[in-house]
Amino acid sequence: MNYDWIKTRSDYDEVKAAVIDPMKGTEWSYQDLNIRAENLANHLHDQGIKRGDVVGIFAPNDVAILDLLFATFKMGVVFLPINWRLKPNEIESIVSDSDVKMIFYSQKHKVSLQGIPEELIHMDIDSQEYDEMVHPKNHRSFKTADVESDDLASLMYTSGTTGLPKGVMFTYDSFISNVINTALTYKINSTQTTIISTPMFHVLGFNDTTLPLIMSGGTLVLHRYFDGKELNELMKEYDPNYLILIPTMYYGMLVADNFDINNFKNIEFLIQGGSSPLPTVQKKFESMGHTLINGYGLTEAPLAMVNTAHNAVKKPMSIGKPVMYVDMRLLDEEFNDVKTGEIGELAVKGKNVTPGYWNKPEATADSFVDGYFLTGDLAKKDEEGDIFIVDRKKELIITGGENVLPSEVEAVLSEHPLVRQTIVVGYDSPKYGESISAAVVLSEENANFESILDEHMREKLAGYKVPRLYLKLNDIPLNSTAKPDKLELQKMMNKKAQEESQEDELV
Incomplete structure (x- = not known):
């Protein structure tokens, strides 16, 4: 099957800005994104990368992350974004476990790769060499490979609840299902613009924010590193239609000396996820006429539940109900369903849920019951079916x-x-x-x-x-x-x- 959806997007879309990078002063259309990915796919092929190999990227928010994702989808290669905030020894464990064949990197963070074999550290994404290689003016067409829906498409590492890095597997089916679910849930479309400030090595920033908008044909503004004051300036310049941020990022915007609620005049919705809501931040936005909506997911199931704006006014701490094509259960210690109002472990099921952990069959088996993934979060459901996270079972x-x-x-x-x-x-x-x-x-x-x-x-x-x-x-x-x-x-x-x-x- 052909999962090369960026090529389809480029064939159907008018020439418009798909990705804008204010820091670099660059702007790329959907046609450009497809060509950049084809150029990179040819380069990877020339370097001996073959179907099933793992290729990583170690960089802040940059169009190069999209270049690599789309190139790997064209080739049947496994995409690996690596958290640049980790310490060298933590990165080494990921590199060793994933058997990554090549790593693209940003020069600013190369020092964190000091313990990685030099032959794996491939190219600086901010270099002239990289720019020339992927630039649309140097187009080299590439024939997309056919892949199976259950082939491995991506690995994203999480410490989970065991303390050891675990590679969360995404098949092509689970990866794309999450993107489609999110776009449908948030009603994302080609007329919309958003700013990506959350790290693109996380599912919140990549799977739940970046890719649904790109798949829908909208415009993405890159914010390389989060800074509340900088984000406020980008809000003023680009008038986004929605934001998806970690609660502490909303806090950072509010306390910056240039915060202006008028910059939110085009905002249709504000989603917060990745950590527990901050009540003081929610109240502040509510007082200015905007409601923060809680979304819930984890690396293993990027978007599982989300509240609505109307319901969030009444139940600001609720994560709402499951999104399309996702089922949930609340289970006791014997994996029986608990009653309404009782606390149980939240378990989710859907095509967007990971099939398991890379090279860890025992951890995978322990994480599923009757096809439901055990999140480790304790929650309860009220009479109206809304879910509330109570605590974390594993003390994370x-x-x-x-x-x-x-x-x-x-x-x-x-x-x-x-x-x-x-x-x-x-x-x-x-x-x-x-x-x-x-x-x-x-x-x-x-x-x-x-x-x-x-x-x-x-x-x-x-x-x-x-x-x-x-x-x-x-x-x-x-x-x-x-x-x-x-x-x-x-x-x-x-x-x-x-x-x-x-x-x-x-x-």
Whole structure:
């Protein structure tokens, strides 16, 4: 079957701006996107890349990410976007597990690839060499390969709930189903424009924001790195019809000194996802006449549920109901359906759901029950069928849209000789939804322990995984079963954060 939909889009569309890059001052039509992808497909073929091989890209938001996706779809090659925010050792594990054959990169982030074999680091996407190779003026036509719907199309890595990087598999069918579901749900069309500020290595930024608009024939404005002030300027210049952002990004726009609600005059809807809603941000937008709508998904099931604008006014914390062609269940510990109002683990089923984890058959088997994917999120359903996330079953912390496993942070903290015992929990943050905190029992007194541990952690982990708050204790509090009382620790952390006023409240 032919999944080369960018070629079809280019055949049917008028010549118009498909992708605009304000930073580079470039603009590409749908015809340009198809030609760039054909040029890149020829280049990959010349380098010996063949069907089924994995090719990666390590870059901020850039048209090159689309170049590679569309080139791989033409070839039957596997597309791998890599999170450039990760530390070198984390990236090495992904490269090793995926068996990637070639990595395109942005020069700014090449230092993070220092532990990767040099022969895999292929080309700087910001270089003149890359620009010349893909430029439409140098067109080399390419014959699209036929692929099967269940062939592997993409890998996206997530830490999930085990602490080890896991490659989430997307077949052509699951990948395209998600894009179509999203476009239908949000009623995206060719007259619309949006700005992509969330990272395109995430499903929220790529599968749920970028691709539905491109498939629908709209115009995408690239925001290379999120910055609230810059996004406000882009809003003023490009008048987007909708935004899909992480809650903390809406916060960043609001607190920037150039925020102007008049820049939202063409906005039809505002979606937030990737982490828990920020009530103060929701109330602020509501007071200005705009409702933030909660969407729900995860790497394994990019868009599963979404609220509506009308319902969000009444139920601002609800994630709504399943989108088209997605089913859901709430299950107890024995995988029986719970009753309305009772809490159960959220499980989802649909063509857009991953078929499993790369090279991890046991993890895949453990993640499905009767064809439903177990999300690890605890939720409840009200009488009207609306879903509310209650808690995370596996204690995963989501800070600013990034997943952090407490055990990973605890393991690194415990490596330092100053730390005798530590428990990592999330605490409420008006900016990030949740932030990372660590309760520590020290092996010896040291007045500078916070700065010492902070330096240690920043050497070992990505910045978003480093604790923003430390609490020194003589003993870790225990619950009635003699286990660390994490609920009590969270209360203590929230109290300390409020006392220290670490983060600005929205006014």
